[in-house]
Structure formats: C-alpha cells, structure tokens
Amino acid sequence: MARREKMENQMLEKRVALIPEDVEIEEGSTQGTILEMQLKMATSSINHEYARIEYDDTSSRERREELLDFMEDCRVQYMEARTSLERHDPYALADFEADLLRQKQSTITHYNV
Numbered sequence: 001m002a003r004r005e006k007m008e009n010q011m012l013e014k015r016v017a018l019i020p021e022d023v024e025i026e027e028g029s030t031q032g033t034i035l036e037m038q039l040k041m042a043t044s045s046i047n048h049e050y051a052r053i054e055y056d057d058t059s060s061r062e063r064r065e066e067l068l069d070f071m072e073d074c075r076v077q078y079m080e081a082r083t084s085l086e087r088h089d090p091y092a093l094a095d096f097e098a099d100l101l102r103q104k105q106s107t108i109t110h111y112n113v
Contacts, residue, residue, distance in 0.1 A: 038096050040081035048074035049108050
C-alpha cells in the first residue's frame with residue numbers, strides 16, 4: 001500500500017501544477033472592464049444556447065414563449081457587452097468571439113454552425 005502511494009505521489013510531482021495567479025484587478029480599470037464585458041458576453045451566450053436547446057425540446061407553447069423572452073434578454077445583454085468591448089478593444093473582441101465560438105462548438109453537442 002505504501003509503495004502505491006509513493007508511486008502516485010511521484011506521478012503527481014511530475015505533473016505541471018496549474019495554480020491560478022492571485023491577481024487583483026482594479027475596479028474600473030481597462031483590464032477589469034474588458035474581463036467584465038467578456039464574462040457578460042460568455043454568460044449570456046451560453047445561457048442563450050441552453051435556452052435554445054430547451055426551446056427545441058419543449059412542446060409547451062407557454063414555456064416556449066418564456067424561453068423566447070429569455071433568449072431575447074440574453075441577446076440584448078450580449079450585444080450591449082459586445083458594443084462596449086468593441087469600443088474598448090476591437091482586437092480583444094475578435095479574439096474573444098472566436099474563442100467563444102470554438103468553445104461552444106466543442107462543448108455544446110447541439111450546436112450547429
């Protein structure tokens with residue numbers, strides 16, 4: 001048993017430790033604003049996708065109407081954050097949207113391009 005634990009510990013030591021840096025971002029800073037907009041875009045985009053999947057799987061007219069309203073709210077939030085990010089850093093916007101698309105394609109199996 002001790003030998004097995006020793007081997008597991010050795011294997012763990014060889015792995016790269018990915019520890020997030022404890023970085024403080026000043027509220028109101030450009031970097032903080034960009035991260036906030038990207039988070040808002042990602043959250044609203046993913047929420048929209050899952051609502052769309054539920055919409056496709058739901059036959060209840062009432063629930064579909066609720067989901068349509070929710071998806072519209074998500075779209076509005078996304079576009080507000082996108083417009084703001086475009087003003088702050090258009091290159092960050094392009095990179096982020098490309099990353100977001102790749103992420104959605106690889107994680108949401110119902111996603112159609």
